[in-house]
Amino acid sequence: MSKKVNKKDIAQLLKEWSQQFNVLAPSRASGVAEMTEWDGKDTSFLEWYRNTVVPPKASFLPPMEEMFRFRKDEEGYRIEPPSKNGQKQLLFGVRPCDARAMAIVDMTFEDAYKDPYYLEKRRNAVLVGMGCTNPCESCFCTSMGTTPTDSTNVDLMLIDIGDYFLIEEVTAKGKELLAKASGLKEATKSDEAEAEKSKETSYNKVTRKLDTTGIKDRLLESFDDEEFWTKTAAKCISCGICTLLCPTCYCFDINDEMVKGEGARFRNWDSCGFPLYTKMPMENPRSEKWRRVRQKVCHKYEFYPMAFDVIACTGCGRCIRLCPVNWDITQVIESVPQKVKGAK
Amino acid sequence: MEQKLRQEAKALLEQKKIDWIIGFEAGSLKFTTTPLITKDAADTERLVINPFITNNLASFLTEMKGRVAIVAKGCESRSIVSLIQDNKVAREDLVILGVPCPGIIDLAKIERLVGKERDELDDISRDGDKVSVKVNGKKKDFTASDVLFDHCLACELPTPQEYDILLGEERKPSPELKVSGQNIAALKELTSTERWASWEKELSRCIRCYACRNVCPACFCQRCFVEETEPQWVMPMPRWQDNLIFQIIRNIHVAGRCTDCGECERVCPVNIPLRSLTREMYDIVDELFKFKSGMDKDALPLMVHYEQEEAEDLFR
């Protein structure tokens, strides 16, 4: 039998969990909607419809991260690795699109080279998901392999059933979490039926649809279609918003800072949309805007599927909502030409 | 106005008087428009003029080659004039389709006043000074000055002063320009330490997306100072110190060319009040040198011109 929790008791629940975890929850206190350390009382995010502006990936892959410190002495360079913080985090209120995105990013960071910085934080974190009740115009998760209430990639999922949330136990970690919580009630059969209805309603509210059949091949065939890509890229302004705030994007830059033989190496968010992203001493293969726009689209919908069998997009809608010129990836994908094989 | 625009644009393209047209078309979200940049005469059917045409299209001019017809509200025409002054764009290569602008609606303001997110609104329409918002079947009326962008309330030039075809009746600036100095006035009441601390707080959430720089028509450097590594003026890491320096230098570099079009603040994904910087710079330039950017295409740019005697009280 599932459990349920009254929305009014969420603050209490989070307080209890705060005793063993660093609890992060959505908040606008900083000036923008993002996951921040829970302040101990604010639960206004329970009424929000939208996901946060800054995706939860920032908790595992922060905008700026110190990798290690170094110091030069007579014998050479001494490197001090960062102290392992080992802090357990609990991310509360993660939307299914963002949770799926994290699983997609995991594939890269667990590949040939296992990124210690990302993985340490990721493995020490528990995700408590919150299903969406009012998907926005920009959402298209249902076309991208997930739903507004999908519990696949979280440890616990909360489904809105009016005054209560029904709690779905997904993993062992989630079960452990529930065992430590008080103030939970048993859900009745009608609660569970209510939850199923809620899921269906949310699913049907997603109006934006994207047909991705054959997109990998269509993009492969259209790779050299400069005319198409130039037209597609015309209004893009090459800022980094769609990439920096995309939950499946993970590009970063590495820089050293040093004064008098003592310094630190940092990594920070970078974007393939920036003109100098691919600049090398002799050339810049993507100096033209259309190549960068093509790269963004193809990376998500062609190269990632080729490498990991999954489209690196979960339909969270941030890129559409936040783009300064309303460049819309769903429109672009729909317009990728179907080239007839053999014809030029 | 829309009909006239589509006809003119189509004619210009068909008669091969221009190579490109830049205008607005309906966006993929409600109450949104998006730039339309095209060579195709058939696309001109999609051109729109409505209360949501926010973008400053002049920022596209510096990357376009050939003759361009551009839809220009007052703010765009000022940016265009500023670009002409800077010799980045030749007047002969442009056909300016002037749109007298009554001000653009700020969706964020409506969301705050109605208490609902934009996805839940059914309709927004404007009739003169009245803006009606329909939500859940009910209608709520607002005065335009409550829901227009702050920079529109401070607009000194609603009708382009430089144009080839004017698509509507000329509009004069509002008699009471609400120069939105609320934030600036509040800042000026603080001590200098408090002011600096408030900027530290705002710039802490900057993620260095550079949208503010890229939407700006005045920022057209091939290589921006932030991308310079020899010497390295600012590190690419998003520390508040470097984020703030980025904004300070950017504003100084565009001084005299920034027309306070407000785009930088609108596009910032993390809601940094950038207009509190740009507007102050705009006012400083006006106060010190009686210069308003983008008003007279034959005037010398601010940093090129000089008077024999000026600003002497600031020097020892």
Next chain:
Amino acid sequence: MKLFLRLCYNGTSFDPRSEMSPESEWEPKLLGFLCRWCSYAGADLAGTSRKKYPANIRIIKVPCSGRVDSLFILKALRLGFDGVLVSGCHPGDCHYQTGNYRARRRIAIIKKFLEYLGVEPQRLQASWVSASEGGKFAEVVTDVTQDLKEVGPNQLFERKKNGAKTKARSEGAARAKED
């Protein structure tokens, strides 16, 4: 200029004043950009005339005051200098005709803008010192140094003592100073 550029090249996150012991009394560090034709010569004349002025100033020679970009000034403040002095030829006497007119406009707007942002106005000062004004140069440096002593050390870009700003966001970055 080379030293300045080297400082820029190597990054900015560490406090270059770390070599000062906490017990020594604080002395302001002033960075001066002097134009090679007038002010630098004026400074030289102050030296040969044995006019005393505080040793707090570090001088960088530029060809013209018009060479000074806002980047230099902000970078100096970022690196930890307590004040910046820009000095050039008197208006009308610029070796390059119009360089100092440009500087005048530029410095004027930078000064006003920085003041609005919350930088103490004494931290950026400018003067016109000709090659024959050794005495004036000594006076200017003395006055500016005194101003800086009064306004205190530059803590504009200091990292907060309580919540390291470089901590990853996931560890609850103290972005907003909430109660």
